Amino acid sequence: xxxxxxxxxxxxxxxxxxxxxxxxxxxxxxxxxxxxxxxxxxxxxxxxxxxxxxxxxxxxxxxxxxxxxxxxxxxxxxxxxxxxxxxxxxxxxxxxxxxxxxxxxxxxxxxxxxxxxxxxxxxxxxxxxxxxxxxxxxxxxxxxxxxxxxxxxxxxxxxxxxxxxxxxxxxxxxxxxxxxxxxxxxxxxxxxxxxxxxxxxxxxxxxxxxxxxxxxxxxxxxxxxxxxxxxxxxxxxxxxxxxxxxxxxxxxxxxxxxxxxxxxxxxxxxxxxxxxxxxxxxxxxxxxxxxxxxxxxxxxxxxxxxxxxxxxxxxxxxxxxxxxxxxxxxxxxxxxxxxxxxxxxxxxxxxxxxxxxxxxxxxxxxxxxxxx
Amino acid sequence: xxxxxxxxxxxxxxxxxxxxxxxxxxxxxxxxxxxxxxxxxxxxxxxxxxxxxxxxxxxxxxxxxxxxxxxxxxxxxxxxxxxxxxxxxxxxxxxxxxxxxxxxxxxxxxxxxxxxxxxxxxxxxxxxxxxxxxxxxxxxxxxxxxxxxxxxxxxxxxxxxxxxxxxxxxxxxxxxxxxxxxxxxxxxxxxxxxxxxxxxxxxxxxxxxxxxxxxxxxxxxxxxxxxxxxxxxxxxxxxxxxxxxxxxxxxxxxxxxxxxxxxxxxxxxxxxxxxxxxxxxxxxxxxxxxxxxxxxxxxxxxxxxxxxxxxxxxxxxxxx
Numbered sequence: 001x002x003x004x005x006x007x008x009x010x011x012x013x014x015x016x017x018x019x020x021x022x023x024x025x026x027x028x029x030x031x032x033x034x035x036x037x038x039x040x041x042x043x044x045x046x047x048x049x050x051x052x053x054x055x056x057x058x059x060x061x062x063x064x065x066x067x068x069x070x071x072x073x074x075x076x077x078x079x080x081x082x083x084x085x086x087x088x089x090x091x092x093x094x095x096x097x098x099x100x101x102x103x104x105x106x107x108x109x110x111x112x113x114x115x116x117x118x119x120x121x122x123x124x125x126x127x128x129x130x131x132x133x134x135x136x137x138x139x140x141x142x143x144x145x146x147x148x149x150x151x152x153x154x155x156x157x158x159x160x161x162x163x164x165x166x167x168x169x170x171x172x173x174x175x176x177x178x179x180x181x182x183x184x185x186x187x188x189x190x191x192x193x194x195x196x197x198x199x200x201x202x203x204x205x206x207x208x209x210x211x212x213x214x215x216x217x218x219x220x221x222x223x224x225x226x227x228x229x230x231x232x233x234x235x236x237x238x239x240x241x242x243x244x245x246x247x248x249x250x251x252x253x254x255x256x257x258x259x260x261x262x263x264x265x266x267x268x269x270x271x272x273x274x275x276x277x278x279x280x281x282x283x284x285x286x287x288x289x290x291x292x293x294x295x296x297x298x299x300x301x302x303x304x305x306x307x308x309x310x311x312x313x314x315x316x317x318x319x320x321x322x323x324x325x326x327x328x329x330x331x332x333x334x335x336x337x338x339x340x341x342x343x344x345x346x347x348x349x350x351x352x353x354x355x356x357x358x359x360x361x362x363x364x365x366x367x368x369x370x371x372x
Numbered sequence: 373x374x375x376x377x378x379x380x381x382x383x384x385x386x387x388x389x390x391x392x393x394x395x396x397x398x399x400x401x402x403x404x405x406x407x408x409x410x411x412x413x414x415x416x417x418x419x420x421x422x423x424x425x426x427x428x429x430x431x432x433x434x435x436x437x438x439x440x441x442x443x444x445x446x447x448x449x450x451x452x453x454x455x456x457x458x459x460x461x462x463x464x465x466x467x468x469x470x471x472x473x474x475x476x477x478x479x480x481x482x483x484x485x486x487x488x489x490x491x492x493x494x495x496x497x498x499x500x501x502x503x504x505x506x507x508x509x510x511x512x513x514x515x516x517x518x519x520x521x522x523x524x525x526x527x528x529x530x531x532x533x534x535x536x537x538x539x540x541x542x543x544x545x546x547x548x549x550x551x552x553x554x555x556x557x558x559x560x561x562x563x564x565x566x567x568x569x570x571x572x573x574x575x576x577x578x579x580x581x582x583x584x585x586x587x588x589x590x591x592x593x594x595x596x597x598x599x600x601x602x603x604x605x606x607x608x609x610x611x612x613x614x615x616x617x618x619x620x621x622x623x624x625x626x627x628x629x630x631x632x633x634x635x636x637x638x639x640x641x642x643x644x645x646x647x648x649x650x651x652x653x654x655x656x657x658x659x660x661x662x663x664x665x666x667x668x669x670x671x672x673x674x675x676x677x678x679x680x681x682x683x684x685x686x687x688x689x690x691x692x
Contacts, residue, residue, distance in 0.1 A: 076595055100601075107598035115596075120589040124688060125611050135597045170687040186597070 021092075022049035023194055023226050024073070024111075029086035029096075031065075031072050038299040042068040044250035045086070047325075050194060055220065055227040057241030057258070059234060059273065063295045065250035066230045070196045072096075074111060075103040090194070109139040112187035116199035118179035122171035128155075128182050129167035135189040154185040158215060177208035184215065191223060198230045213239055234273055238262060246270050249296050249306040252325060256334040266328055266336040266345055268311045271352055289358060305339055312358035313340060313348060313367060377680065384672040389442070391668045392661070396438050399657050407455045407655045428455060441661070451665065452658035454651075461662035464647060470547060472643035475635065476628045478559055479566030480621070486567060487574025488614075494575065495582040496605065507579070510572035522565045522638035529561065543640040562639045566632065570624060574617065581613040588612070615685050619678050626674030630667020 031043040043065045050056045058066045071077045073088055073095060088095040090111065095103060107113075115121045123131060132151035133144060142150070148167065155163035158181040171179055180200060187195055197216065201209035217240060220227055229240055237244055237258065245255040246267060254267040265271055272291035293310040296302050305323050308314040323337040338345065344365050351361035362370065408424040409416060425431045429440060444450035451461035490510070494503045528534050530541030544558040585591065586609050594608040595601075633645035640646075644663055651659035683689050 074596060076592065104598045104600065107596055109598055113596045115589060115593065117589055121593045123590040123594070123608055123611070125615075125686065134599070138598050172688045183593070186593075 020051075023052045023091065024050040024228075025087070025089040026069075026073070027087040027089070029069060029072065029088065030084070031068050031077060032083040034081040034083065035299075040298045041250050041301065042298055043072065046245075046247070046250075046252045048245050048252065048255065050226045050228055052193070052226055053220070053224045054242045055229060055240050057237030057244045058228060058230045058247060059232065059237055059244060060247035061232055061295045063298065064247040065298070066247045067198055069247075070113070070198060070228060070230055073196065074107050074113060075100070105139070108135055108187075108192075109190045110192055111194045111196065112190070112192035113196040113198065114180070114183045114187050114200050117203045118176055118183050119203065121183055122179055124171055127168055127170055128174070132167075132182075132186045132189060135186050139190050150189070151185070154188055155182070157188070157219070158182075158185040159211075160185070177204055177211065180204060180208075180212055181215065184212075184219070188219065188223065192225055194226045194228065195220075196228045196230070199232070200229070201236060202231070202233070209236075216240065232273075234277055246273070249301055250298055251306070251337065252335075253307065253338070254334075254336045255325070256331070260331060260334050264346070264349060266334065266342075266349075267307075267338050268313055268340075268348075269307050271349060272310075275352060305337075312370065313344075313362055313365075314370070315339070315367065373683070377676070380676045380679065384676060387672055388665070388668060392442065392445070392665055393438065395661055395664050396441065397434075399655075399660060400434060405655050407657065410655060411455055445665070451662035454659050455656045456654060461658050464659060465644060465662055465666050468642060468644045468647050471545060471641050472629055472632055472636070472645065474548065474555065474559060475562055475566060475632055475641055475643060476625055478563045479570070479628070480625050482563050483567035483571035483574055484621070486571040488578055488617075490571070490575040491578025492582060492605070492610070494579040495586070498579070498583055503579075507576065510575050513568045513572035514576075516569065517634075518565055518569065519634045519638050521568055522562070522635055525561045525565055526638070542638065545639070545641045562635050562641060565638075566628065566635050574620075577617060577620070578613060581616055582609055585609050585612045615682075618681060618685060622674040622678035622681070623671065626671040627667075629670050630663070 026046060026048050028045050028047055029043055030041075030045050033040040033042060046065075046069060048056065048058075058069070060066045068077055072084060073090075075095065075098070078084070078100075084096060086096060090106065093102075095106065098106070122128065129148060129151050132154065133147040136142060136147040136150055137144070140147075152163045152167050155166060160166055160178060160181055166174075171182070174182060180203075184200075195216075200216070201212050204212060213236060216227065216229075219225070227240070229236065231237060241258045243255070244258050244261045245252045246269060247253065248269050254261070254265065254270050256266075261270070265274060269291070272289070275289040276291060278288055291310055292312075296306060296309070302309050302319075304317075304319040304321050305311070305314070308318040311318070318339050321339055323339045325335045325337040328334045328336055329342050336345075340348070344367065347365040348361045351364045352358070356364065359370075406421075408421050408428065408430055411424050411428075412420050422431075429437055432440070441452060444452060449462065451465070453460055454464065490506050494506050497503045525539075526533060526541055529536055529538040531537040531539060531544075532541045534541065539561050540554070540558045541561075544554070546554050546558065548555040582605075586605070591604060591608055594604045599608070629644070631645060632643060633649050635641070636643040636645040637649060644666065648660060648663040650656075651663065
């Protein structure tokens with residue numbers, strides 16, 4: 001599966017841009033759930049693309065709709081009270097309108113998914129090998145013996161020692177990190193073109209996190225698959241993603257190639273995410289600035305810009321006007337949905353990067369003081 | 373595992389002795405007729421009664437009687453002799469066992485098939501009218517007393533006294549060895565009655581268990597693999613959902629073997645329940661003690677078997 005040629009052909013990250021038709025194009029996707037409490041606007045008109053062999057990082061807090069968005073790609077959110085609209089073009093076919101049978105043939109085959117909690121994502125009563133064999137035999141006409149040999153090979157590929165013996169063990173005999181490796185191996189069974197990884201490292205401890213991310217990167221190079229990685233951890237996307245989409249309250253509020261995003265984030269929410277993680281390189285004086293408040297309810301969303309109640313730079317108008325995702329001046333690949341002037345945003349970010357508090361930055365950028 | 377089983381068996385034996393002691397005391401404290409007087413029948417002179425008393429060992433002290441009884445059971449598995457017919461209790465029980473087993477095991481098949489089917493359908497259609505209707509009728513069935521259901525069945529469907537002469541009525545039971553067809557038809561109504569309440573409980577149990585399982589992360593994984601919904605439910609969902617059912621199934625069957633008194637009485641099936649019932653009305657202690665001991669033994673053995681079965685059903689459980 002791994003050939004030197006494939007390695008050599010792998011594009012140097014962030015040097016070559018996307019080319020040709022995207023593998024997955026999501027257009028104006030909306031997912032609403034009708035519940036007893038009201039309509040939950042889980043995903044509210046998002047658009048993004050994933051290109052072959054590249055990685056898109058979707059970042060946001062819990063409840064920002066990032067998981068629902070990707071589960072919807074596989075039709076896993078379909079239910080009587082879910083209302084889904086928009087287009088999910090995968091290799092030109094719209095998965096949003098595909099029949100359950102068509103979707104089933106895509107799931108675990110062309111698009112595979114791994115989940116947040118490896119401890120509960122494997123069936124506790126079936127042997128690891130049998131679960132993997134099932135994954136292959138669902139989509140391919142192969143004998144059990146061949147499928148088992150393939151499972152052993154995959155377990156070896158994801159770095160599980162002694163796969164010949166491990167394949168006959170139950171999930172509870174594996175550690176958390178090893179179980180996530182099993183999940184990855186199972187997802188790779190049918191050599192998917194797209195792997196959706198939903199918080200793949202969140203439940204793991206830090207050293208194991210790094211191993212899993214390195215593994216995903218290696219496999220991506222070897223198998224040339226596209227990855228959508230969903231996370232709240234900017235460290236993870238910094239390491240893996242070619243492109244980044246930041247989600248807030250069911251919408252994408254900022255999107256850009258990774259290097260552009262980290263060079264100059266534009267949305268106050270992205271600043272908040274960046275300033276609330278500690279960096280090893282930074283001085284100890286540099287204080288962490290958490291984002292105040294809680295993610296909003298997706299049933300009764302704030303008026304205007306959904307982020308305005310938590311935004312330290314909000315102006316009175318922002319409670320009325322709903323910002324659209326627009327390209328930033330001078331950077332056509334960089335889109336942001338923010339009502340502040342581009343110049344003001346640049347100034348604010350400069351102040352923040354120099355270690356000032358949001359209040360100081362606000363004053364320095366010439367914005368009127370926040371009303372209490 | 374082996375040492376676990378040995379430990380469980382020893383505990384089981386101890387438990388049996390305790391059950392026996394309780395039973396022994398209970399039936400001698402309760403105000404019942406004097407068995408010696410009952411046995412004497414019309415020839416009730418004090419002398420005859422005293423003789424019978426001595427004969428049955430009733431003039432010995434309670435501890436001495438208990439010891440004699442216990443000794444017989446532990447060393448010879450001798451459950452004593454009926455005060456009335458002098459027949460060995462052990463043989464009486466084994467004679468009656470096939471009828472009770474026919475009733476209980478057949479009933480278990482009916483309630484398992486019925487309960488699982490209804491439970492799965494209800495869980496898959498949770499919240500719909502169908503779900504509410506089946507769960508509502510399940511509640512009614514659970515609440516309906518067996519003897520009442522039994523009498524209703526006889527009233528409507530028995531060939532002799534029923535409104536519609538469909539099934540053989542009370543007293544039609546024959547052993548499977550003498551006429552399998554007649555055995556089967558005669559048990560249809562008793563099976564339905566035995567199964568009704570339990571099937572309803574199992575339907576509710578499976579519905580809850582399956583609904584819970586279907587929300588698990590590994591079900592999402594199974595769907596993400598591209599499995600058909602049928603396979604997701606019947607293989608991945610049910611594999612977890614039936615585990616608790618197996619536990620109660622073992623106990624339910626065991627309990628019924630010892631306590632199918634009502635149904636056996638209504639349909640006049642010569643089983644252990646009826647044997648016990650008749651013995652109680654006659655103060656025939658050895659039979660009462662024998663049947664209750666037998667029932668307790670079945671329950672204790674079933675418990676041990678269920679625990680062992682659990683280790684095979686759930687690979688995470690390993691006894692040490």
